[in-house]
Amino acid sequence: MDADMSQTFSFDVRFAKRFVHILAVMRNGRTLSVISYLLFVTVLYETAAYNIGMITGSYYKALGNKDSHEFWTQTIKAVVLIVIIAMLKSTKEYISSTVYIEWRRSLTARLLVHYFRDRRYYDLNVSSERRKDNLDQRLTQDVDLFCKQLSLIIADLIVWPFLIAFYTYKTWVVIGYIGPLGCLIFFLCSTAINKGLISLVLHFVYLQQRAEGDYRFQHTRVRNEAESIAIQRGAAFELHKTRHLFHRLLAIQERLILRELGLKSSVYMFDYLGSIVSFIILSVPVFGGKYDNLFAADLSQLISQSTFMIMYLINCFTRLIDTATTFTAVGGTTHRIGEALEWLNVGGGGDRTLKPADSDDDFRHSTQLSHVNILEDSGDHFRPLSRSSDSKMYCQFTNVTIKVPDSDRVLISRLSFSANSQTRLLIAGESGTAKTSILRVLRGVWRETSGSVERYVPFDEPKMVLFLSQKPLLTTGSLLEQISYPLIPRLNGRQLDDHQVEQIKHYIDLLDLNSLLDRVGHELTRPVDWNWSVCLSPGEQQRLCFVRLFYHRPVLAVLDESTSAVSLAMERRVYEELQKLDIAYVSCGHRQSLEEYHRQVLRVTESQNMLDAAVNEYTIDEIMR
Incomplete structure (x- = not known):
């Protein structure tokens, strides 16, 4: 059992801090203005409810005195109040x-x-040290459940103290101290019992939500890897894995509902007890002779109105108890969302570090093609080159040592090379010799253990440096969004200019992807509902990524096995276009054919030096033509 599963989550100081956070x-x-309006409507609703509660006593008096005029007056008043309270409740x-x-909207x-x-999305989903469970569920389902449940009870939680004070005063005036005292004792007894039962339930609500996320993720994984599973005949294994996760979920749910049985039994018992406690409390002054001077009709009115006030006071207490079941769901998601906020280092209140494009308006408006304005501050800093700008240096490795993150395993040591405007560098070697690891450090996804990596151009700007990863990265949406990625096409009804359209169509034709234009009716911005990663072959995906590269036309391209699924003829066409556009490039691959398009090769091999701590070594050679 891992640390998260063994932790106990309950209503404690940690819960309070996370809830406030x-x-x-x-x-x-x-939100504050909407809540203020909600409180105002709630107060009006409770006022109408009080007046309706008093009408029953007036009915008793009118019927006891056989006063038809008073009866119909109260009937008209009741109908008007019922219409008002119905409107107030729906509002x-x-x-x-x-x-x-x-x-x-705000929390998301x-x-x-x-x-x-x-790059926290990378660290929290990939890095072994910081990997967290079911972040997707925390950011979606848990946020939805927390906001929905809390919105249902927030107004009552704020208004109830005032309602309790009001009905306590009214009960005291009519019955005496025995009224509010009896209600308070009833509430304290029920609260003491339910408090312990809630804590037993809360921890299993947390575990259930986590198990639900694991089970759902397994189905997502099967959907995404369906073809690979089918080819490798992995159905039996996946069925076993899915059943295991499902049975674990059911086991947690069984333990949860067993604990909920005690909580719900207690809640329902105190709900029904509340209906007779009012009469028990009222019996004290009635049998004590306090109301002996009243006529029967007046006593009926008094009893009706007094029992209403006592029952409503008890109801205010019991409604607090009834929220226990609702608040267990809030409590479980509070811990899960609170953990996510802690992992992401999200502070409370307004975030002064956010730029305008990070604001909530990004969730509603879009205007033109622009880059997502989020700083990935994880080693991707660049500084202007201190030497002459004529050299056009882009980056430089100096005596860099690379380790596997969260491990002492040294992949390569004392690595030195540079990339400038004339660079055509091939990183070659067998699989598992840290070729991609070098690119991870170049990008800043991994940190160098020692040495220095200098970047002289902004690596976060696709118009300056663009990486094509080993697995083609396609998104959802239109064909234009596949090409403009990672820039955001914010067209808002505006059309691309003719030059941009012709440029894109030229590259699509160059890479034999005209069938994609046919599929979208030659409309680059047409929304589509299919999954590009599923409907395109690996070769088509790689070629579409090169359309993206040519469209952005960066000064430096970093290619990780980016032509492994295309033909040799298409590979030649791609590299000739890179040279034609005067784009410097660093390639990573094992195809022998790649050497033809490069000037240097950084060859990574398994180290033969037993005294070297690194498992790989490298050489840099000029490629002779």
């Missing part, structure tokens, strides 16, 4: 839903900005 993150001016639920949307916006900043 989430509220601080969700806070914004619009209250509508505003609660609005609060839910605003909270989810903050989480996503920090999730995609400083």
Whole structure:
């Protein structure tokens, strides 16, 4: 059992801190104004409910005195109040839903900005040291459940203390101290019992949500890897794995519902007890002779109104108890979202470090083609070259040692090379000889253990440096979005100019991808609902990524096995176009044919020096023509 599974989550100081932290993150001016309106409507609703509760006593008096005029007066009053309270209740639920949307928008916006900043999405999903479970569920399903459940009870939680004070005063005036005292004792007894039961349930709510995420992720994995599983006949293994996760989920759910049985039994018992406690409390002054001077009709009215006030006071207490079940869901998601906020280092309140493009407006508006404005601050800093700019140096490795993250295994040591405007460097070697690891350090995804990596151009700008990874990276959306990635095509109804369209179509034709234009009706911005990574072959995916590269036309291209799925003829066409566009490039691959298009080869081989701590060594040679 891992650390997260063995931890116990309950309503404690840690919960309170995380809950307050989430509220601080969700806070914004619009949400506060909507909540204020919600509180106002709730107060009106409770006022109408009080007046309706008093009408029953008036009915008893009118019927006891056989006063038809008073009876119909109260009937008209009741009908008007019922119409008003129905409108107020529906308005209250509508505003609660609005609060839910605003909270989810605000919390999700903050989480996503920090999730995609400083490459935390990589560290938390890939890095073995920082990898966390089910981040996708925490950012989606857990946020949705937390905001929805909290929006349903937030107004009542704020108003109930005032309602309790009001009905305590009314009960004291009519019955005496025995009224509020009896209600308080009833509440304290029920709260003491339910508090312990809630803590037993909360931990298993957390575990259930985690197990749900693991089970859902397995199905997502099967969907994404369906072809590979089918080719390798892995159905039996995947079935075994899926069943194991499902049975683990059911085991946790069985333990959860067993604990919920005790909690719900206690909640329902105190709900029903509340209906008779009011009469028990009222019996004290009635049997004590306090109301002996009243006529029967007046006593009926008093009993009706007094029992209503006592029952409503108890109801205020029991509604607090009833929220226990709802709050267990809030409590479980509070811990999970709170952990995510801690992992992402999200502070409370307004984030002064966010640029305008990071604001919530990015979730609603789009205007033109532009780069996503999130700084990936993880070693990708660049500084202007201190020497003459004529050299056009792009990056330089000096005595760099590379280790596997979270490991003492040295992949390569004392690596030195540079890339400039004339670079055509091939990194070659057998599989597993740290070729891709060199590119990871160049990109800044991995850190160099020692030595220095200098970058003289901004590596986060696709118009300056563009990486094509070993596995082609395609996104959802239109064909233009595949080509403009990672820039965001914010067209908002505006058309690409003719030069841009012709440029894109030229590269599509160059790489024999005209069939893609046919599929989208020659409309680059046409929305599509298919998965590009599934409907295109590996070769088509790699060629489409090169359309992206030629469209951006960076000064330096870094290619990791980027032509491994295309023909030799297409490979020649790609590299000839790179040279024609005067794009410097660093390639990583094992094809012998690649040497023809490069000037230097950095060859990585398994180290033969037993005294060297690194498992690989390298040489840099000029390629002779």
